[in-house]
Amino acid sequence: MSSPFSFPIFVIVCFAIWSRFSVLSLQYNPLNSQHLRVIWKSDFLMTSVAPTFERVKLADLTVPWMYDCNDLLFAVHDDTANINAIVKPFQWPVWLGMLISMIVVITILNVLKDRLLLKKDSASECDPINTNKPEIHNPIKKGDGKQLLYVFGMLLSQGGPCTSKRLPFRLVAGVWTLAAFIFVQAYTSTLFTYVLAPVNHPLIDSMHDVAESTDVNLLIRFGSTMDVIVMGISYHLEAIKNNFEKTRKCGLQLAGDCFLSSSVNFALQKHSPYTDTMNKGLLDLLQTGMIDHWESWVRPMPRQCMANVKTGYYKKPETKQTAISLKNLTGAFVVLSVGLSISFLAFLVERIISMMNDGNFITIATSSSEISNQPTDSIFVDGVCD
Template sequence: MSRMGFYSICLLLVFEEVFFVKSEVMSSRDVIEVKLLSDFVDFHKYSHVCLVKTPEISTNSSNRGRIRTQWETQMFRFLGGSSNAGPYTCVTDVLSLVDGGLFLKTRSLPGLEKEGDKAPIDGSQGLLVYRLETESDLKWFRKMFRGKTTGYHWLLFTHDDFFALLKTIFWPISNKVTVASMVDSTTDWKLSEIYQVTEALEHRVSQVGRWTAHHESSGNPKTFKDTEDLPLKDRRKRSFRYGMLDLPDTDYTKRRINLTGLHLRCTTVEQAPMAVLKNNPDGSVTIIGVLGDLLTTLREVTNLTYRCHRVKDGGWGSKVKGRWNGMIGEVKRGEADIAVAALDITPERSTAADFLVGMLYGRYRIVMRRPSSADFVWTAYVMQFQKNVWIVLGITVGILMVSMLLMSHWSRTEVSFSVSDVFIIVAGCMFGQGSSIAMKYTSGRLLLLSCLLLQILLMAHYTSDLISGLAMGPPLPSVNTIDDINRNKKLTLGWRKGSSLGEVFKTSVSPTYRKVWTKVEETNMEPLTLSMDEAFSKVLEEPYLFISSEVAILYTFGQDCRVYILPTSYFPVQQSFALKKGSPLIPILNKVILDIWSTGMIDKWKTKWSPATSDCNILETKPIVLKTLLTIFLVLASAMAISVVFMLVERRFKKGVSKF
C-alpha cells in the first residue's frame, strides 16, 4: 500500500473519531502540550506520530473522554501544520500495543490488507504519544511497555509527582522514552529520561532537555536555566514555531555509558594472542592479550564488573543435532551474559545470539608440516628429476645399449661386443667414466659420443639441483589450495571443534568445501581438535593440515620453521563478542567499542601482542645429517653385497668347469 493511501486512512480514522465531537474549550496546559509536541516532532523529524488512547477513553462518553479526544484533535491539527514535511498522524488503542505490536484500527476500510480488523504500522521509525495522568493510565502503560515496544520512541506527558510511580516500571537501558513535565508554569517544561542498567538496579532519572513557549507579546522565549544534567557540547538549542527547545543529540547511548552496578558473567576460550587465559584460585580465569586489554578498557569506561570462566565444552558455538554448544550455547541458555572471544559473525549464530559491532576482521590460513630431509631418505637422490624424466632416461639408455650391441654385430670392421660389454660401456659413459673398450670406427665412436653428451647434460642438471637441495633443504610442498588437499588422499584437513568453519564447509554450495566436510564426516570428526596445542601435535606427527584464523596461526606456528603456512587465505569475516538475543546492553557497548576502535587502540593492542614471525626462507648452511646420506651408504653396501654374491657364484661356476 502506498504512503499516500496510508495517510488517507489515518486522516479518515482521526476525523471519524473527532469530527462529530462537540467542541469544548481546552485548558491552557492542553494547548501547551500540543505546541510542545509539534516542536518536538519538528526537532526530531519523525516520519509519523501515533496518539495512544486507553480503553476507558476510547469507549467512555464522559466529559473527560470528550476533553481527551479534543486534546487529540488539537494535536492532529498542530501536527498537520508542522514544518516537517511528511509526518502523518494516527490514533491507536492501548490494546493494540498490549497485543504485541503497533496496529492501526482500520474499521474494514477498502483497499487495506487486513490482519483481522487491524493492520501493522512501523512503530520504531515514528513517535508514540501517551498522557500519564492517573494510576489507571500507568497500569495500561505498564502492560504495553514490554518486549519490542520498549524500543519505540515515546513522548510521555506527566507531572513531577508522577515520577515516583514511574519507578514501578522496568525501563531497559536501551529505551527511547522522553518524559515531559512542567517546571513551574505551563510554559516551561523539562524533558527527562529514565532507565535502568538491569531490572535489579536502581532507576536513573536525568533531565536532558527543556522547552519554553514563546511569549505571545514578543514571540521570543523567556530565559531559562541550562539543563544541568547534560554538558553544553552535547546539546542543540533551536527555536521553533511555538517555543525554544534545548535537547541533546538523538544518540542516547552517549548519556548511558555509566554501567555502575552491572556484573557480567563471561564465557571465553583460549586463542592466543587474542585471548590468553590465566587460571585463578577461585576457578575463574583472567583474560590477557588483545581482548583482555579491550575488556579492561570497557570496564574502566563503563564501570561494569565481570567474572570470566572457560567454556565448559571447549567449543566456540555450533549447532549439533538441534542444540547449540560452545560459548554461543552458554549465552543462549543464560549460563553466561557475554561471550568474550573473536567470534565469527555468521547468519546461523545470529539466530541464537546478538553480536556487538564487528570490531575485528579475520580470515583463515592453513598450516602443514614443512618437508624435511628425513622425508626423503629413499628419494633424496632421485627427486631431482620427475618420474616421467626417469622413464624417458631409462628408455634412452636401453636404446643406446641395443644400438651399440647391434652395431658391433652388424659392422664388419668393429669388434663384436657381448651384452655385459655394452652395459659396462654405456654405464661408464652415463657416470662420466668412459670405457677401456676402444671404438675403432666412426659408427661406434658416434654412439659413444652421443652417450657422453647425454651424460654431460644430465649431470649438469642433476648435480645443480642436488647441491641446492642439500644446501637449502627439501623443496616446499606442492600443496597451495584446498583443491590440492582434496586431490591428495593421504592428506586430512581439520579445524577446532565448535568453530564456524564447520558451518561454512557443511552448508557451502562449493563442491570443494563440501568435499572437505564429507571427508571429515567419514572419519567420525577425528580431524577436529579441542586446542591449538593438539592441532600443533597433529600437524607435526601426521599427514594433517590445520585451518584456523590467521592471527592464531601466525601466533602459534609463525616462529616454527618445522611448519609451512600456505599462502592462500580463506573466508574473510567480521568478529566480535556475543550477547543474549535482544540484550539492551548492545547499543551501549557498541557505542563504547566504536569509540575505542576509532582511537586505533585495537590495532595497537594487536601489534603489541603479535610476535614477529620467522623468515624460514633465509638460506642457512647446516651440517648434513646421517639420514641425508643414508641412501648412499645403503646403495654402497648393497653393491658390495651383490658383488660378493656374484664372486661366489663365479668361483663355484669355475670349479665346476675345471672338474670337467
C-alpha cells in the same frame, strides 16, 4: 571496564552458537542467535561474536578486536634416514628406457663395425697391387665386448677408446656420448636434490596439499562444529603449547597458509550510545598493539616450537642453511656399500676362476714333463728305427 564507562556488562562464559546445526544431532538448532537477546537486558555482551546478517539485525557489533583464521594442525615427522635419496630417483620407466637404448646402441655399433670390415676386406681383394702378396685370413670378431665397454664407460663418465675411425661409427658414438652426458647430469642433479632435502619435511604446507597428497586423509565429522579437525589458529596454538608442556617436545605444527579467515566482535544493544565509544577504544588498543601483547602474554609459545608456527603473531623465523648430516647421506652410503659388495663378489669369482685355471695348467705341465722324461729303448740303424 564497567566503572569508567558507567554501564553494566553481561559476560557469557564458554557459550557460543557457531552454526544452525546442533553438535549432537542434525536437527535445526532453535537457540541459534537467541543468546544475543540477552542484550535487551544489558548494555554490552562480552563474548566472541562472529558477524552475521541476522546478528547485525539484533545488535550493534563493534569493530573486530581479533582476527583469526582456520588452519591445519598435524603431527611433526620424526627424523629418519633419508632412504628416499636412493629410492625416488630410480624410476623404473627411465632405467628400462636406458637399458633398451644401451642394447640398441651396442647392436648398431657391432653391425657398423662388421659391415665396415667387410667393405675393407673386399676392397683389399680387388686391389691389383696386393694380388702377388700371400693371402692372410683375418677373421671378423663379432661381439668382442669393446662396444659394451665403450657404452658403459660413457654412461659412467669413465670414457673409452673408439674402436673405429669411420664416420658412421663415430656419429653413433657421438650421439651416445651426448645422450649419456645429459642423462648423467640430470640424474646427478635429481640425486643431489633428494640428498639435500629435509629428512622431516612436513606432510602438507597448505590446504591445497590435502587434495593433492595421497598420504593425507582428512577426517571431518559431519553435523558437528567443535569436533571438526580444522579449527581456528587460537585452538591450534593452545594445543601446540599443551603438547609441549606434556611431552617437552614440539610434536605438532601448523600448515603454512590459512584457508578461511574470520573476525571476532563485541555486541551491544541496537542503537546503543556506547557503540562509538567502544569502537574508539578498540581501535586505540589495536593501534598501540596491546591486544597482540595480551595474546602473546596469555598464550606464550615456547621457543622450541616457534619454527612450527608459520602464521599469526608467532611468525616462523628465517630459515638458516643447515649443514649436511649423516642422515642426509644415508642413501649415498647404501649405494656405496652395495657397489663395494658387488665389486668384492666379482673379485672373489675372478680369483676362484683364476685359481682353477692355474691348477689345470699345472696338471697339464706336470703330465707333459713326465712324458718327455721317459727313457727310449729304440735303436737307430741307418736312419731306420727298429
